[in-house]
Amino acid sequence: MPYSNQSGPVRTRRIAPGPAGARSSSKRVPKRASFGSQGGRRAGAAGRTRFASSARSAAVEHVFFVDGIEVRLSRKRVKNLNLRISRDGSHVDVSAPSWVSEDEVRGFVQRKAAWIASHMAQAAQTPMARAAQATPEEVAQWREAISACVPALVAAWEPIMGVKAGKLAYRNMTSRWGSCQPATGRICINVRLALYPPECLEYVVVHELCHLLERGHGPRFHQLMDAFMPDWKQRRAKLR
Template sequence: MIRSVEVDAGIIRYALERKDVKNINLRVRADQTVYVSAAKSIPVKTIDALVKNRAAYVLKSLNAFEKNAEAKKDERKFVDGESVAFLGHNLRLKIFQSAKRHVECDGSFVSLFVNDSKNMDEKRGLLNRWLCSEFKKVIEEIVSAFYPKFKKYGVEYPKLHYRTMISRWGSCQKKSNSLTFNTALVAAPKSSIEYVVMHEFTHLLQPNHSKKFYQQLATFMPDWEDRKRRLEGK
């Protein structure tokens, strides 16, 4: 069973398993999932309250795992011909030595102009900054297009944040009216990115994954399931 609780910093989603145990056991896993086991006799409200009380620990652990994942995620070699996933397409990398660092993209190739073509950190930093910048442009464009659907419900224009995540494509913090998106989405087709934006936007109206949430999501985006399947490669 997947449950969620709202805390000051946002929403914590956790998997609840009923087991023959005496206490409520909470663990934050390396894949950034929160797991709780508890006896069937313990009310869900009591379990939710415990998760809320331990929110600081949960969020600190999730943040630590995210930072660790970010440090390990980039295994590219940054050589000519290497594939770069970008908005559902595979671009080919080209490396050029240049006095002025910049990036050019023609839809087939992404060219890095660097001071030192052998410097891995320089190439990695330049490409990642470009990907992040392009990703932010896409998200801002989609949010601007979708916002009128939510403005009529009294939703203020959300604050946007970007970070590396392992197990989530996005998150919504209703109290702070902010949406956070996984930077790895830059590799996904734009139609799937639109699904993630709409999903998180809908959480500003319906914080839980209730029946009403999915009904409202389907009203805003009737083909959301197809977009989700494409995102997950199914």
């Protein structure tokens, strides 16, 4: 089941824009790493990134630069300005209501320039940033490493969980750690997991196998994960 791949020192700041030149208040919004399943968010609402509102998902992106910082602005049905550093530290994503002018957005980015620069530098050191710059040869090495480990992990966990996986696949994905198709049992694993501790790969494998028992990410799914892998939340946190 698809789910989102969010890592690095990314932070979201929500501000209520005030008069031009006035200092705006900000509130940090905790970042979540969600893992989705077939038909679920790529990792979002209720654990997936798919927006519940079609209007929000249809937001148009506008790209511009503020003092060398690349800003990707999307207009959405939100009440405040929301700013987030991209996972690889290459740009900032800003969502804003229609009534906030581009000048106000530019002013906000300028006021937060020091904070943005600091967190962009941190994000640029994460595995996700490294993956964004990877060569085909590096990706091939990741694929080789992951494909050598996953079958053994699946074989070890199948009898414990009482499931049987189908075809195993491996892809270089930017927004999912893995996916599962309950109807066929097909499981796909992100080769970028080669950049993370081994326990993260095992967590993703168990997560996807768990979707063979429960499609969604509701209470039963969490209960199953708690039963099979009590420390799954700690493992998941290492992928952020």
